[in-house]
Amino acid sequence: MQTHLADFIEGTPEGREADTILRSCVHCGFCTATCPTYQLLGDELDGPRGRIYLIKQMLEGRPVSRLTQVHLDRCLSCRSCETTCPSGVNYHRLLDIGRGVVERCVPRPMAEKAMRFLLREALPRPWLFGAAVKLGRWMRPLLPPALADKVPATPGEGAGAWPKAAAHKRRMIVLAGCVQPALAPDTNAAAARVLDKLGIALFEAAGAGCCGALRYHLDAHERALADMRRLIDAWWPHVDSEQFGGIEAIVMTASGCGAHVRDFGALLGHDPVYAGKAARISALTRDISEVLDAEREGLAALLGEAGAGTGPEVSFHSPCTLQHGQKVRGVVESLLAVAGYRLSPVAGAHLCCGSAGTYSITQPALSTRLRDNKLAALGAGSPAVFATANVGCQTHLQSGTATPVRHWIELIDERLNG
Amino acid sequence: MSIDNEIGAPRCVVGRRQLIAQLRTVLPPHCLLIEEEELRPYECDGLTAYRQLPSLVALPENEAQAQAALEICAALNAPVVPRGAATGLSGGAMPHRDGVVVSLAKLKRIVKLDPLARTAVVQPGVRNLAVSEAAAPYGLYYAPDPSSQIACTIGGNVAENSGGVHCLKYGLTVHNVLRVRGLTVDGEIVEFGNAALDAPGYDLLALMNGSEGMLALITEVTVKLTPKPELAQVVLASFDEVTKAGDAVAGIIAAGIIPAGLEMMDKKATHAVEPYVNAGYDMDAEAILLCESDGTPEEVAEEIARMKAVLEHSGASGIRVSQNEAERLKFWAGRKAAFPAVGRITPDYLCMDGTIPRKNLARMLVAIAEMEVRYGLRCANVFHAGDGNLHPLIMYDANVPGQLDLATAFGAEILELSVELGGTITGEHGVGIEKIGQMCAQFSPDELDLFRRLKRAFDPGGLLNPGKAIPAAARCREYRLTRGAAPLAGSVR
Numbered sequence A: 001m002q003t004h005l006a007d008f009i010e011g012t013p014e015g016r017e018a019d020t021i022l023r024s025c026v027h028c029g030f031c032t033a034t035c036p037t038y039q040l041l042g043d044e045l046d047g048p049r050g051r052i053y054l055i056k057q058m059l060e061g062r063p064v065s066r067l068t069q070v071h072l073d074r075c076l077s078c079r080s081c082e083t084t085c086p087s088g089v090n091y092h093r094l095l096d097i098g099r100g101v102v103e104r105c106v107p108r109p110m111a112e113k114a115m116r117f118l119l120r121e122a123l124p125r126p127w128l129f130g131a132a133v134k135l136g137r138w139m140r141p142l143l144p145p146a147l148a149d150k151v152p153a154t155p156g157e158g159a160g161a162w163p164k165a166a167a168h169k170r171r172m173i174v175l176a177g178c179v180q181p182a183l184a185p186d187t188n189a190a191a192a193r194v195l196d197k198l199g200i201a202l203f204e205a206a207g208a209g210c211c212g213a214l215r216y217h218l219d220a221h222e223r224a225l226a227d228m229r230r231l232i233d234a235w236w237p238h239v240d241s242e243q244f245g246g247i248e249a250i251v252m253t254a255s256g257c258g259a260h261v262r263d264f265g266a267l268l269g270h271d272p273v274y275a276g277k278a279a280r281i282s283a284l285t286r287d288i289s290e291v292l293d294a295e296r297e298g299l300a301a302l303l304g305e306a307g308a309g310t311g312p313e314v315s316f317h318s319p320c321t322l323q324h325g326q327k328v329r330g331v332v333e334s335l336l337a338v339a340g341y342r343l344s345p346v347a348g349a350h351l352c353c354g355s356a357g358t359y360s361i362t363q364p365a366l367s368t369r370l371r372d373n374k375l376a377a378l379g380a381g382s383p384a385v386f387a388t389a390n391v392g393c394q395t396h397l398q399s400g401t402a403t404p405v406r407h408w409i410e411l412i413d414e415r416l417n418g
Numbered sequence B: 001m002s003i004d005n006e007i008g009a010p011r012c013v014v015g016r017r018q019l020i021a022q023l024r025t026v027l028p029p030h031c032l033l034i035e036e037e038e039l040r041p042y043e044c045d046g047l048t049a050y051r052q053l054p055s056l057v058a059l060p061e062n063e064a065q066a067q068a069a070l071e072i073c074a075a076l077n078a079p080v081v082p083r084g085a086a087t088g089l090s091g092g093a094m095p096h097r098d099g100v101v102v103s104l105a106k107l108k109r110i111v112k113l114d115p116l117a118r119t120a121v122v123q124p125g126v127r128n129l130a131v132s133e134a135a136a137p138y139g140l141y142y143a144p145d146p147s148s149q150i151a152c153t154i155g156g157n158v159a160e161n162s163g164g165v166h167c168l169k170y171g172l173t174v175h176n177v178l179r180v181r182g183l184t185v186d187g188e189i190v191e192f193g194n195a196a197l198d199a200p201g202y203d204l205l206a207l208m209n210g211s212e213g214m215l216a217l218i219t220e221v222t223v224k225l226t227p228k229p230e231l232a233q234v235v236l237a238s239f240d241e242v243t244k245a246g247d248a249v250a251g252i253i254a255a256g257i258i259p260a261g262l263e264m265m266d267k268k269a270t271h272a273v274e275p276y277v278n279a280g281y282d283m284d285a286e287a288i289l290l291c292e293s294d295g296t297p298e299e300v301a302e303e304i305a306r307m308k309a310v311l312e313h314s315g316a317s318g319i320r321v322s323q324n325e326a327e328r329l330k331f332w333a334g335r336k337a338a339f340p341a342v343g344r345i346t347p348d349y350l351c352m353d354g355t356i357p358r359k360n361l362a363r364m365l366v367a368i369a370e371m372e373v374r375y376g377l378r379c380a381n382v383f384h385a386g387d388g389n390l391h392p393l394i395m396y397d398a399n400v401p402g403q404l405d406l407a408t409a410f411g412a413e414i415l416e417l418s419v420e421l422g423g424t425i426t427g428e429h430g431v432g433i434e435k436i437g438q439m440c441a442q443f444s445p446d447e448l449d450l451f452r453r454l455k456r457a458f459d460p461g462g463l464l465n466p467g468k469a470i471p472a473a474a475r476c477r478e479y480r481l482t483r484g485a486a487p488l489a490g491s492v493r
Helices: A013-024 A030-034 A036-041 A048-059 A066-073 A080-084 A091-105 A110-122 A126-142 A186-197 A213-217 A221-239 A255-261 A275-284 A288-294 A296-307 A320-325 A331-338 A364-378 A391-398 A408-417 B016-024 B036-042 B063-075 B128-138 B154-160 B204-208 B242-254 B267-277 B297-313 B325-336 B338-342 B358-375 B403-420 B445-458 B473-483
Strands: A170-174 A200-203 A249-252 A285-287 A313-316 A385-388 A405-407 B056-058 B080-083 B100-103 B110-114 B119-122 B177-183 B189-193 B217-224 B231-239 B261-266 B287-295 B318-321 B348-351 B379-384 B389-396
Touching: A013 A048, A013 A091, A030 A036, A030 A048, A030 A080, A036 A364, A048 A066, A048 A091, A048 B036, A066 A091, A066 B036, A080 A091, A080 A320, A110 A126, A110 A213, A170 A186, A186 A200, A186 A288, A186 A405, A186 A408, A213 A221, A213 A255, A221 A275, A249 A255, A249 A275, A249 A288, A255 A285, A255 A320, A275 A285, A285 A288, A288 A296, A288 A331, A288 A408, A296 A331, A296 A408, A313 A331, A331 A408, A364 A391, A385 A391, A385 A408, A391 A405, A405 A408, B016 B056, B016 B063, B036 B056, B063 B100, B063 B177, B063 B217, B080 B217, B110 B128, B119 B128, B128 B154, B154 B217, B177 B204, B189 B204, B231 B242, B231 B297, B231 B325, B242 B261, B242 B287, B242 B297, B242 B358, B261 B267, B261 B325, B267 B325, B267 B338, B267 B379, B287 B297, B287 B325, B297 B318, B325 B338, B338 B348, B338 B379, B338 B389, B348 B403, B358 B379, B358 B403, B389 B403, B445 B473
Parallel strands: A170 A200, A170 A249, A249 A285, A313 A385, A385 A405, B056 B100, B080 B100
Antiparallel strands: B110 B119, B119 B217, B177 B189, B177 B217, B231 B287, B231 B318, B261 B287, B261 B379, B348 B389, B379 B389
């Protein structure tokens, strides 16, 4: 597409990146077909091609207002369009740049500002968020429905035991994350138990905190970059260390974090101090499914009889951050099959469940429609359990169904250690 | 040349404020766009070289709203430009300066699917592929499959009479539609055709197919569904010369074979798609052919053997036959994604849509190669070779001054050569705004006048998609003057 970027951004690193992305789009419109919001709303402005146009005209210096902001806000950042795009348009980067510019140009209504401030400040702090969840559980009847739905009604079963620190030679770091310890405390413990059986020690590094995705997607880019640098500092001694003997991989059990950490190299690419480290961190990052996939033989041997294909029926929701963001497709499904689970087919498997980070709170109406569509698709074969790979999807889906929604690694853990 | 000079351009500019005020009474607030910031993304369809900011965009949610909106537009003399998914490549959905774009994207319900009658009643905003997906559990599908089938909608398919890779055997949209329901320019509900295969009276249903939104606004379509063949296999043949591939196409048709699809891509096209699709195309080949057979396993085996014999005889340097459904779809995936994938190797492209008699394929390819040198622009070639429908993709950079003009001239020369070789200027993408000039080369003044009278019979005020498809007499006089050529008439397919 033809572009004439305005002076305020032309020639800046962001401007150059945006220009390249804009020019790779040929406006074919294939992306609209798999965009969850376009499919719901049927307005060009609520699909990727229209949003690209909105961003383009803004970067070309045309007046921008709340009208553009509303449509960019409605994007889930699910990146389904990137999977569909034959021209290879790096949409999410353009959207991030566009949202950043809108944030600087267009003031938000007060209530929205307060909500986004709260999300930005509370969610990434595990101690604060953990306390808030406890309080929220207590105050549940008083909360607005959009929020009350997100607070698990009963406390989780609590983290199962981590394996005793074994003298495994193979070591991997796992990110604790910001909301996962409060909402799904057993996920990392289950991952550690599974890897322990495979001769790999999994540990959480002290001082890691939030990966920065939450703040980044609430358009607080500078604050997010600070989160990212802090995380790199917490991990670096383990990555680059004689003393610790180095680690094999940085494991993600929440695909939302994984997709973001894998972008560190690109996002900090212009940082003279952190660029190299960020690229290294991104290169070391693996989703837990990829780690297990590489150990498939060992896993099959351990499972033995359990893997005979007689297990319960399960339907898997692949988070957008896994299938579109990290382009890991079909791996979890095949691992569940190895562990003996029978997979229910899921229609519209490429579509987002509406969780999308803080989207379920900032866009409750759209989010609920997407959730209910997804739950209907997951439940079509009446499976006993729904599985997913990201804490956000897990909590969001659970808020609309009585069928248990679990991280798939727990299901593997049950077959191994149950 | 201004498009406002075309037939039916409104005589007086409508009062925009009045139009907004009245449309607000019939459309919900989120279904009427009025600010430039929201209108700009509607300024073009898949053909970005031609853009025009509309006056307004209306997004009716049902037929009643569309009807009310049309009545208001007609009463206020405002042009109406219908729009579906806007994947079109001829600018058919390009807005009018004083007009209202009426998007039918929100009308996306499959009203009824009757597996026994093998029909589906769908709203115009239903995606082409969604029809096949809904019909799949019954072993049926909707046959026309334009490359954009993932996104393009049935309403647009009817308006453009879309084809696709399988139309050689299964026909264009016109052969797969039983009934079209729509609104006339002043909001009257009309129906063309019916659930039966034939209808009394003149075949106005056929007229609706390819009418480019100039006769009525489509609000519902009944389509035919086709049983899925028991088996389909595709032969992927490589050639070290494009002319050999062109001759192979003529050879297959001459042998009496009607493949389910017969497609050709040249080296530039395969190199653009392979990194994205990993279809397994031969990267050394100058051209590849995809030749599909479908039917019972016995029919397919027999036909594939005959196809292979012709391809080998034509000098194919490599032949592979898809061994399973996944591989067949993979071979096709590269072809389906060819247009946008060319976007990976060039910032912009123009996709042409001429047709020529199959025997002239090789001649056309040689001529295009010569034009590439003369215009200094690259051109990737993707053809529905089986029906002689060419899709040369002329690559240019819109940010380089003058390149669009060069590309346009390049395209015009291809189309004019198509007519000269006994073909047409459009096979399936429609005329729109892109090929309106070449219509003057395709048809005689008398023929064009007949089209204009037909248009007036439906739309006396010329408010439905004005300035598209049928050139004004003045444009053709100017065209012939500047081209210094007499009309190349009488070559309608």
